[in-house]
Amino acid sequence: MHRFRVWAPRARRVDLSAGDRRARMQPDGDGWWQLDDPSAEPGTRYGFALDGREPRPDPRSLSQPEGVLAPSQVVDHGAYRWRDADWHHRPLEGALIYELHIGTFSPQGTFASAIEKLPHLVSLGVNTVEVMPIAEFSGDHGWGYDGVDLYAPHHAYGGPDGFKEFVDACHAAGLAVLLDVVYNHLGPIGNFLGEFGPYFSDVHHTMWGAALNFDGEGSDEVRRFVIDNALMWVRDYHVDGLRLDAVNAIVDSSTVHILEQLATEVDGTALLIAETGVNDPRMVRPRDDGGYGLDAVWADDWHHAVHTALTGEHTGYYAPFDSLGKTGKALRQGWVRGQKPDGVPPQALVIAAQNHDQVGNRAQGERLCALVDTGRARAAAALLLTSPFTPLLFQGEEWAASSPFQYFTDHREPEVARRVSAGRRSEFASFGWTDRVPDPQDPATFNRSKLRWEELDEPQHRDMLDWYRNLIALRRRLPAPPAVVGQGVDVSVDEAERRITFSRDGVRVLVNLGSPATVSVEPRKASPT
Numbered sequence: 001m002h003r004f005r006v007w008a009p010r011a012r013r014v015d016l017s018a019g020d021r022r023a024r025m026q027p028d029g030d031g032w033w034q035l036d037d038p039s040a041e042p043g044t045r046y047g048f049a050l051d052g053r054e055p056r057p058d059p060r061s062l063s064q065p066e067g068v069l070a071p072s073q074v075v076d077h078g079a080y081r082w083r084d085a086d087w088h089h090r091p092l093e094g095a096l097i098y099e100l101h102i103g104t105f106s107p108q109g110t111f112a113s114a115i116e117k118l119p120h121l122v123s124l125g126v127n128t129v130e131v132m133p134i135a136e137f138s139g140d141h142g143w144g145y146d147g148v149d150l151y152a153p154h155h156a157y158g159g160p161d162g163f164k165e166f167v168d169a170c171h172a173a174g175l176a177v178l179l180d181v182v183y184n185h186l187g188p189i190g191n192f193l194g195e196f197g198p199y200f201s202d203v204h205h206t207m208w209g210a211a212l213n214f215d216g217e218g219s220d221e222v223r224r225f226v227i228d229n230a231l232m233w234v235r236d237y238h239v240d241g242l243r244l245d246a247v248n249a250i251v252d253s254s255t256v257h258i259l260e261q262l263a264t265e266v267d268g269t270a271l272l273i274a275e276t277g278v279n280d281p282r283m284v285r286p287r288d289d290g291g292y293g294l295d296a297v298w299a300d301d302w303h304h305a306v307h308t309a310l311t312g313e314h315t316g317y318y319a320p321f322d323s324l325g326k327t328g329k330a331l332r333q334g335w336v337r338g339q340k341p342d343g344v345p346p347q348a349l350v351i352a353a354q355n356h357d358q359v360g361n362r363a364q365g366e367r368l369c370a371l372v373d374t375g376r377a378r379a380a381a382a383l384l385l386t387s388p389f390t391p392l393l394f395q396g397e398e399w400a401a402s403s404p405f406q407y408f409t410d411h412r413e414p415e416v417a418r419r420v421s422a423g424r425r426s427e428f429a430s431f432g433w434t435d436r437v438p439d440p441q442d443p444a445t446f447n448r449s450k451l452r453w454e455e456l457d458e459p460q461h462r463d464m465l466d467w468y469r470n471l472i473a474l475r476r477r478l479p480a481p482p483a484v485v486g487q488g489v490d491v492s493v494d495e496a497e498r499r500i501t502f503s504r505d506g507v508r509v510l511v512n513l514g515s516p517a518t519v520s521v522e523p524r525k526a527s528p529t
Contacts, residue, residue, distance in 0.1 A: 001037070002041065002044070004025065004035045004036075006033050007032050007059070007221050008033055008048070009031025009197050009218060010031075014049070014051075016035050016048065016049075017047045017048065017049050018037070018040065018045065019045070023037065025048075030221070041074065042074050042076040043073060044074040046058070046072055057069075057071065057072045057149060057192065058072040059192070059199075060228075062074075062077075062160060063075050063152050063160050064155055067155060067190070068148050068149060068187075068190025072152075075160050083168050084167075087238070090127070090240060092390060093347050095128045095176070095347070096125065097126065097178065097390065097391065098128065098129050098395070099132065099393065100130070100131060100132070101132040101144075101395065101405075102131060102132070102154075103141045103142075104405070104450045105117065105395055105451060106450075106451070109141065109450070111165060112162060112165065114166060115165065115166055117453070122174065123469070124469060124472065125476070127176060128175065128178060129170055129175050130178040130180065131166075133147055133182055134153045134157055134163060135147030135149060135151070135182070136190075137154065137187055138187055138411050138412065139410025139411055141408060142409045143356070143407065144180070144182075146189075146208075147186065148189070150181070150186075150225075150226075150229050151229055164237060167237055167238050171238070177239050177240050178239065178240060178242065178243050179239045179242055179243070180242075180243045180245060181230065181244060183247075184212065184249040185210065188209065188416050197218060197221065197222075198213050198216065198217055198222070199212060199225070201213040201215075206246075206249040208249075214250065215251070226258065227258075227261060230242055230266060234266065239270065243275065244262075244272065244274045246276070247259060247275065259283070260291075263294055264293070271295045273294065273295060273297065274296070274298070275298045279338030279339055280338065281340075281343065284344055296349065299334040299349040300358075301321075301336040302349070302351040302389070303354075304318055305321045305329070305331075305336055306330065306353060306380060307321075307353070308322060309327040310368070310371075310372050311372055320336070320337065323495065324494075324498070324500065328491045328492070328500070331500070331502050332486055332491045335349075344485045346389050346484075347390045348390075349485065351389045352391070352394065353383070355392060356405060359405045360407055361407070363437045364406065364436065367396070367400070369402075369464075373516050374460075374516075375516045375517030377400060377464070378464075379500075379511045381467060381468055383500075383502060383509060385474070385475050386471070386475065386478070386504065386507045395451060397468075398465055399455060400461055401452065401461075403452050407424060407445070408445045409440040410446070421440060424437055424440050471521070478507060479506050481504065481505075489504050490503040490504070491503075498512070498513035498514060499511065504524075506523065506524055507523065507524050508521075508522045
């Protein structure tokens with residue numbers, strides 16, 4: 001027996017479509033329809049037909065084994081036997097995050113093959129894995145930010161059981177798992193939510209399309225759709241936290257913002273880390289102090305300021321970071337623009353010298369090691385891993401991987417594929433990067449982006465890996481940072497000589513941005529407590 005339920009408040013009739021048969025569902029109040037089917041069992045394929053039209057996948061589908069346009073599949077979460085009973089939720093303090101993309105992290109690009117690489121992460125010294133979005137999206141490969149079935153782990157990666165095995169294996173290896181989720185928009189192919197109800201706003205829009213309806217008519221159920229999704233990842237997949245994509249693109253004029261509601265319902269059972277282009281302490285301020293109560297935010301200003309100092313690039317969004325003074329400010333307080341992080345604990349700012357955005361949003365997806373000399377690449381790692389903030393590494397960064405991370409898609413709808421390819425070429429006018437932009441739809445773009453693990457046998461890559469391992473080991477020995485951003489940190493910059501000195505309890509980093517650049521990391525006596 002399986003109970004099928006779907007919210008479709010505008011429909012006059014809803015039929016369950018399973019195989020060759022259709023069965024009429026019954027209204028269940030507040031726009032919900034349901035049907036108990038004694039013949040349905042795990043593995044049953046099904047869809048919902050609204051008012052006699054073509055069946056569509058379940059908006060809350062737990063599995064899409066044949067992709068976004070095919071039927072949904074019944075899943076019994078209780079059937080999986082977890083092996084992580086001794087695992088305990090890990091706080092943000094002391095986290096060292098490693099961001100990875102399942103499709104390019106290993107040659108096979110699956111959850112199962114990613115498990116085989118976990119010993120490398122353990123030996124590196126990181127303790128938290130952040131997985132880029134896995135919710136079902138169009139095609140077999142992509143970045144995942146155009147997902148449309150938010151409850152279903154991507155079929156090509158290994159589906160629901162594959163992700164559970166991955167999380168289980170991470171916990172067995174001592175690694176916490178963060179999952180990147182997208183609640184600001186949905187992708188263009190297989191996006192049928194609007195047929196079921198008022199999931200999208202008539203007023204608010206994002207750069208990617210219609211915004212989710214968090215404050216208009218019918219928004220209570222849309223909010224529930226998102227909150228229940230977040231709770232599912234924590235409850236049924238045992239993830240330790242969620243990274244919330246581009247929350248500045250979420251518009252909500254409700255009395256209680258959707259982010260605050262999410263933090264309230266998660267209530268400390270998982271970490272909540274937001275990506276936002278707005279440097280606003282309210283994101284991480286406690287709910288009883290007028291904040292949303294999230295645990296952390298990405299601090300992209302730190303990346304931009306350090307990247308500009310190391311590369312000399314000053315175009316596009318790097319323009320506001322055109323001096324070493326801005327770099328010093330970022331090293332001291334994380335944020336350069338917007339509000340000051342007054343009262344914010346250092347671990348609440350997640351920083352990176354490289355991540356999927358800052359590498360992949362370049363026209364050719366070049367990593368930092370392809371743009372600067374070895375001294376500058378080592379300096380970036382030293383500043384990152386001695387910082388009082390929470391550091392994030394991007395897959396392959398630790399060995400100066402030669403493979404780029406380019407923007408790739410696998411849309412099967414010709415017009416969408418054409419628009420994506422054309423849009424990518426026009427995206428880089430402000431950077432002057434319009435020449436030789438790889439076609440996202442070309443399979444070679446995806447294949448180029450896969451890590452080349454054989455590089456670990458080459459001396460120059462082993463040397464960089466040793467540098468990262470030693471820095472991470474040093475970080476483990478450093479005293480805990482002060483309670484608030486800016487305390488206990490000394491930064492000096494010499495614009496004329498192109499020198500940066502960064503100090504905190506236990507360590508001092510000296511960077512000389514000459515040619516070639518040099519960096520030294522020295523012990524520093526901790527201040528008396």
